[in-house]
Amino acid sequence: MNTTLTFTGWDRPGITAELLGSLGDSVEVRDIEQLVVQGRLVLSVAVDTEDVDAVRGLATQLGLQLDVTSECAAVVDRQAASAIAVLMSTALAAADVGRIAGEIADRGGNIERIIRTAEYPVTAIEVTVSGVPASVLKQALGPISTQIGVDVAVQSADIIRQGARLVVMDVDSTLIQDEVIDLLAREAGCEAAVADVTRRAMAGELDFAESLRDRVAALAGTPVSALATVRDAVRLTPGARTLCRTLNSLGYRLALVSGGFTEIVGPLAEQLGVHRFRANTLEVQDGRLTGRVVGPIVDRAGKAQALREFAEEFGFAASRTVAIGDGANDLDMLAAAGLGVAFNAKPAVAAAADASVTAPYLDSVLYLLGITRGQVEALTR
Numbered sequence: 001m002n003t004t005l006t007f008t009g010w011d012r013p014g015i016t017a018e019l020l021g022s023l024g025d026s027v028e029v030r031d032i033e034q035l036v037v038q039g040r041l042v043l044s045v046a047v048d049t050e051d052v053d054a055v056r057g058l059a060t061q062l063g064l065q066l067d068v069t070s071e072c073a074a075v076v077d078r079q080a081a082s083a084i085a086v087l088m089s090t091a092l093a094a095a096d097v098g099r100i101a102g103e104i105a106d107r108g109g110n111i112e113r114i115i116r117t118a119e120y121p122v123t124a125i126e127v128t129v130s131g132v133p134a135s136v137l138k139q140a141l142g143p144i145s146t147q148i149g150v151d152v153a154v155q156s157a158d159i160i161r162q163g164a165r166l167v168v169m170d171v172d173s174t175l176i177q178d179e180v181i182d183l184l185a186r187e188a189g190c191e192a193a194v195a196d197v198t199r200r201a202m203a204g205e206l207d208f209a210e211s212l213r214d215r216v217a218a219l220a221g222t223p224v225s226a227l228a229t230v231r232d233a234v235r236l237t238p239g240a241r242t243l244c245r246t247l248n249s250l251g252y253r254l255a256l257v258s259g260g261f262t263e264i265v266g267p268l269a270e271q272l273g274v275h276r277f278r279a280n281t282l283e284v285q286d287g288r289l290t291g292r293v294v295g296p297i298v299d300r301a302g303k304a305q306a307l308r309e310f311a312e313e314f315g316f317a318a319s320r321t322v323a324i325g326d327g328a329n330d331l332d333m334l335a336a337a338g339l340g341v342a343f344n345a346k347p348a349v350a351a352a353a354d355a356s357v358t359a360p361y362l363d364s365v366l367y368l369l370g371i372t373r374g375q376v377e378a379l380t381r
């Protein structure tokens with residue numbers, strides 16, 4: 001016969017030791033769970049005895065409420081978590097959390113746990129759900145997320161969330177705030193022509209490889225010194241350093257894949273401790289760009305291919321890869337990854353990805369990976 005004792009009340013150090021100590025040496029713990037929420041303790045312990053008078057007296061003395069249930073059955077099975085939903089917003093309204101919770105209930109799910117994982121610069125909460133598959137929840141919560149303007153990322157609550165992964169990032173408008181080809185065009189004085197092709201390419205109207213060739217051709221004759229000027233002009237996305245530093249310290253592997261240029265992407269990778277990169281290489285002759293690209297073009301398919309190759313090289317299963325990108329040429333890479341994250345992406349990309357981040361901070365992605373703001377800050381101390 002098991003007895004489940006559930007104590008609730010104000011917490012203080014040593015309280016668990018006193019309560020369990022009073023049960024005596026011969027009593028076996030069949031199950032135990034403890035939480036402290038805002039200074040209040042909930043301790044539930046299932047033991048193989050019905051003799052609980054001593055602990056009942058102690059609980060009264062300590063000002064705790066005690067609920068005692070006896071049952072012949074084994075310890076009540078805890079519901080296994082099936083999905084984890086991360087909610088992120090600069091201001092999380094109670095009504096919005098309520099709508100998400102309502103939708104979870106409507107799909108037959110139950111919320112097992114909610115913790116806040118970040119409070120600045122975005123509020124992030126992690127909701128652990130049982131009883132409904134992640135795929136079902138993702139479909140249900142996606143449309144609501146867009147309506148209420150809260151980023152909602154649903155993932156399966158499996159072991160993938162533990163341990164290091166490979167994170168592959170797009171560069172232009174993801175790792176950095178700029179589009180490098182536009183910066184180069186500005187240096188070359190062909191800004192308007194290139195901007196128009198870029199816009200149409202990123203919207204998926206043009207084949208990326210063709211549009212890249214067109215744009216690079218417009219750069220013909222530009223002195224190679226323009227590359228150094230552009231390298232200096234590039235602005236990292238807020239949170240990019242924090243993201244890379246944190247993931248590095250956790251043993252993650254990082255890679256950049258870009259339809260841009262090695263001349264810019266290589267130094268960025270080095271600066272941020274990124275392990276691998278793949279990008280296009282501009283041909284140079286007599287100190288000037290020829291307007292051609294050397295070797296095969298890294299396009300939409302090439303980015304996905306690079307992700308697969310890096311994963312194989314580092315020994316990560318596809319399920320242990322994360323891709324982050326914003327444009328149409330990231331779609332294959334986002335689909336190939338275990339977790340595809342659209343970062344301030346075009347609507348079509350956000351809709352296709354596993355998760356979409358609209359906060360302009362790249363380190364927000366950490367909260368999708370189960371890392372908390374407190375842990376990030378502890379690493380930098």
Ligand SMILES: [Mg+2]
Pocket residue numbers: 170171172173174325326327
């Ligand atoms: Mg991009």
